[in-house]
Amino acid sequence: MPPKPINRPHWHRYLAELIGTFFIVFGACGAVIANSTSNGAVTLLGIALVPGLMVLVMIYALGPVSAAHFNPAVTIAFAVARRFPWRHVLPYLAAQAIGALLASASHGLLFGHEVAMKANYGAHIPNVSTMQAIGFEVIFGFLLMFVIMAMATDARVPPGAAAIAIGMTVALAIMFGGPISGASMNPIRSLAPALFAGSAALMSLPIYIISPIIGAVLAALLYETLRDGHEHARSAPADLV
Secondary structure, three states: OOOOOOOOOHHHHHHHHHHHHHHHHHHHHHHHHHHHHOOOOOHHHHHHHHHHHHHHHHHHHHHHHHOOOOOHHHHHHHHHOOOOOHHHHHHHHHHHHHHHHHHHHHHHHHOOHHHHHHOHHHOOOOOOOHHHHHHHHHHHHHHHHHHHHHHHOEOOOOOOHHHHHHHHHHHHHHHHHOOOOOOOOOHHHHHHHHHHHOHHHHHHHHHHHHHHHHHHHHHHHHHHHHOOOOOOEOOOOOOOO
16 A cells, blocks of 8 residues: 655755755765875775765655655656656756755865866766767666666665665766766766866766666666566655655
8 A cells, every 4th residue: 555645845855855965966076076185095985985875874864755866867767667756857856956066066165166176076077988988877877776766666675775775886886987987877966066167077968967867767667667566666755646
């Protein structure tokens, strides 16, 4: 039986998306900037673990409010798979964009523009060809969304398991893909720092806007075909009607 709808103002969900996205971008891009300014003290492992753990804790903190999308590709893919109402897509995307932009603005303020620019504000610039980067980013976006669909839209998943699985997926993808294409998986995590960094980061931006969305939508649709019946399926948020 689906959960009863909660009489929650929609702006609560939108604010949760803003806050969660802020901290994920603040942590993910901040780790890259800190690694640059500390001569590599954070390391690739740290650059991978910070966003992975930040995703984990934000899902725990805000998942019950907004289902913890924090990612336009996730929101769009949920909607395509009919696990999220289309009428809430634009407000979710706007909230995520505001949160991400505030995070990058905070990096410029706290690190200083010159320091942040040395790391391009944590923006993604691929170390492979454009076509190779697109391929990697589609795969990483697919991987993340496939795990999210499995963990967030099946009522049989134990409470608390989703945050761990999704956070680990983010960290694992970045440990592998970070030095290659960046392993963005999140268009807004790439967009916000690129707008502050400009130049090369903006030139590469279409890769990180389009590829994760393609991968996420493909994963959501494929998971729906593999789902073990629909009696255990739920939306994200499950109480949003």
